[in-house]
Amino acid sequence: DAGVTQSPTHLIKTRGQQVTLRCSPKSGHDTVSWYQQALGQGPQFIFQYYEEEERQRGNFPDRFSGHQFPNYSSELNVNALLLGDSALYLCASSQGDTQYFGPGTRLTVL
Amino acid sequence: SQQGEEDPQALSIQEGENATMNCSYKTSINNLQWYRQNSGRGLVHLILIRSNEREKHSGRLRVTLDTSKKSSSLLITASRAADTASYFCATPPDTGRRALTFGSGTRLQVQP
Numbered sequence: 721d722a723g724v725t726q727s728p729t730h731l732i733k734t735r736g737q738q739v740t741l742r743c744s745p746k747s748g749h750d751t752v753s754w755y756q757q758a759l760g761q762g763p764q765f766i767f768q769y770y771e772e773e774e775r776q777r778g779n780f781p782d783r784f785s786g787h788q789f790p791n792y793s794s795e796l797n798v799n800a801l802l803l804g805d806s807a808l809y810l811c812a813s814s815q816g817d818t819q820y821f822g823p824g825t826r827l828t829v830l
Numbered sequence: 831s832q833q834g835e836e837d838p839q840a841l842s843i844q845e846g847e848n849a850t851m852n853c854s855y856k857t858s859i860n861n862l863q864w865y866r867q868n869s870g871r872g873l874v875h876l877i878l879i880r881s882n883e884r885e886k887h888s889g890r891l892r893v894t895l896d897t898s899k900k901s902s903s904l905l906i907t908a909s910r911a912a913d914t915a916s917y918f919c920a921t922p923p924d925t926g927r928r929a930l931t932f933g934s935g936t937r938l939q940v941q942p
Contacts, residue, residue, distance in 0.1 A: 761934055817861055
């Protein structure tokens with residue numbers, strides 16, 4: 721049984737560009753959450769998707785948007801990239817209380 | 831602001847010693863979870879303890895929860911070099927939503 725997968729592993733973009741990150745949840749999991757982790761910090765919650773709708777959102781601007789597909793996979797989109805968006809982006813899937821994390825996508829904004 | 835805060839921020843011990851990390855949180859919770867992260871990679875779930883539990887064990891891990899003090903501790907016994915990692919506590923709110931709030935973590939270094 722594959723765990724949570726994310727693509728790509730690494731990404732380099734320049735300021736002002738747009739980026740799309742992808743996540744496939746663990747088999748049987750219907751809920752996907754996205755987190756941003758800056759260097760040396762704990763993950764910060766961005767938003768959570770359930771049944772293709774955004775169920776909860778953290779304190780992130782509208783430049784951060786997402787989508788969940790009928791197969792429960794999800795995308796995170798970030799528009800008008802800023803240098804401060806450089807971080808590790810983690811996806812987590814869940815069916816109950818425990819969240820299972822993917823390996824993350826390392827985004828560098830130059 | 832962070833819900834959970836781990837203490838200490840960094841810990842260095844010798845192989846075979848025990849490591850204890852503490853977590854404090856601010857609001858009511860229905861469970862508290864501990865995660866491990868190796869070198870900026872994904873988080874690995876270690877253990878979940880519910881608000882009506884006081885202690886839980888998993889292999890070399892022992893977690894305690896004191897809801898009156900809003901604190902938890904993670905004990906790793908007989909540590910190994912492979913335990914070197916950052917450890918985070920995470921709490922969902924007791925409203926039933928599943929978003930986790932993390933602290934800044936404890937960076938554990940186990941010297942061989």
